[in-house]
Amino acid sequence: MTIKNLQIEYDAINSRNTFSNGDTINGRIILEVSKETKVQSLLFIAKGKARVCWSEHYGQNQTHVYWADEKYYSVKHHMIRESIQDGSEVIGKGRHVFPFSFKIPDRKMPSSFHSSVGRIVHKLKAELKQSMKLTKKAKTHFIFVSKADLETPGLMVPQHESKDKTLAFSSGSVSMDVYVDKMGYKHGETMNVTIKINNNSSRSVKPKLELYEKRSFFAQGRRKLETRTILKEKAAAVEAHSGKGTVTKMITIPRELPPSILNCSILKLEYRLKVYLDIKCAANPKVKLPVVILPVDDSRERREKQPIPPIEFGFEAFGNSHLQSRATASQAMSLPPPYEEAAMYPSFPSDFTTPL
Structure with missing residues (x-):
């Protein structure tokens, strides 16, 4: 198999591994190939979405499924774009690292949630497209915690x-x-x-x-x-x-x-x-x-821990199709702590799947 590994990861900014409105997520897409390979595109995707779905039974044979979706944001940016004449770009054998920097929209959105009936999911994805081959995908969820709305009527009133x-x-x-x-x-x-x-x-x-x-x-x-x-x-x-x-x-x-x-x-x-x-x-x-x-206020810890990304980070650099300018060597990376450490927020089990 030419593509040995495709994964996406991010850096934690606090001890609970949570993010909030307006925070910046710094991370990287890692692509490992066993030989020189043609790639059509490598896409970064960030999504926030809610979905509920359940069924109700009427009589002996009738079942009705109720469902609804609510979208909060969907951001897509090319790490490798189809810009060459034949619609593909050649990457060399080895391990390639594509850094990204994504700013979560600074507006009111609900916190991450997971149950058998409904869920609110915030996630990052990578999609690799090659000619005549199935699209390869990788994803990771991050725990989003909405900032406290102190304007809620009667919040601090007896x-x-x-x-x-x-x-x-x-x-x-x-x-x-x-x-x-x-x-x-x-x-x-x-x-x-x-x-x-x-x-x-x-x-x-x-x-x-x-x-x-x-x-x-x-x-x-x-x-x-x-x-x-x-x-x-x-x-x-x-x-x-x-x-x-x-x-x-x-x-x-x-x-x-x-x-x-x-x-x-x-x-x-x-x-x-x-x-x-x-x-x-x-x-x-x-x-x-x-x-x-009320949610935990991590603003002080975020300010102390969140690094300023280098100039090539950010979506303004995603359109650059020259792979030589990207970091391709192996890097020592600080992985985020597991979701299970954030006990007060929803964990995502190993068999967790969702169309969101």
């Missing part, structure tokens, strides 16, 4: 919800007021929850709290909903006819949670705090409050 319930059989009434210090939290931050209970009933009530994840997928006028409990807390029971009482709970936001995704029209990742009163032989009164998990 929240309050109340609920009243009258019990059956003249058993009295119960009411609760739930107060939370704000809506937006960083990983590891503590949420202060205050529950004011007025128990004028003949039954004891036990306050319980649940932080859960809510995933919503939208396609063709339909919505698919998935929920997952993250943590549960409970407080001491408030005895019957005890009147007014106050319960305070401190909840630490787990560090492994992915940030909220609120800026994608076909996929949303939200969090809720549910507070309810567990009452025997009665429907439990409950309130739900939105919680926004």
Whole structure:
């Protein structure tokens, strides 16, 4: 086989191996050939895209598939262009390195996400075309984390919800007021929850709290909903006819949670705090409050680690068809850390495939 290896790789700019709006990704396409070879073109591609897809069954024999796509950017640049008369260029035997520098669009886009129903993918690709041969491809995903949108209404404003319930059989009434210090939290931050209970009933009530994840997928006028409990807390029971009482709970936001995704029209990742009163032989009164998990701010670390690319980097140099000006010798390269090190962001398993 003439083409021994085609791969694309990039350099990490922080310890979590994540990128954000406006960051520059420096990397390289590596091509190894066993002998002098004609190449039509070598293309660099960067894409950001979301897709949801699921099926629903109706009756015994009818199945409908719902799907939707949302595109954020698609950038293509030639590393080797079809500019010679015969439409090909000859490269010598050995290892050839084609550096690139890609700036992620500095606009609002959702963070990387992966589930069985929907995914948000940001990736880099290389495509090598040769006459009368199949196009050879290589790709790598990078983890994109959107910058925190601090303009979200009510993000840092205290929240309050109340609920009243009258019990059956003249058993009295119960009411609760739930107060939370704000809506937006960083990983590891503590949420202060205050529950004011007025128990004028003949039954004891036990306050319980649940932080859960809510995933919503939208396609063709339909919505698919998935929920997952993250943590549960409970407080001491408030005895019957005890009147007014106050319960305070401190909840630490787990560090492994992915940030909220609120800026994608076909996929949303939200969090809720549910507070309810567990009452025997009665429907439990409950309130739900939105919680926004903010992304980690890596801006300082990015500024310290991100190198300034050399002048030949950048898309303005991609049109140059003279291979002699490109780095073709073996280089010592700093590979990015594996995705699994970024525990709070989605990892891509070895069998991960996607048409995105």
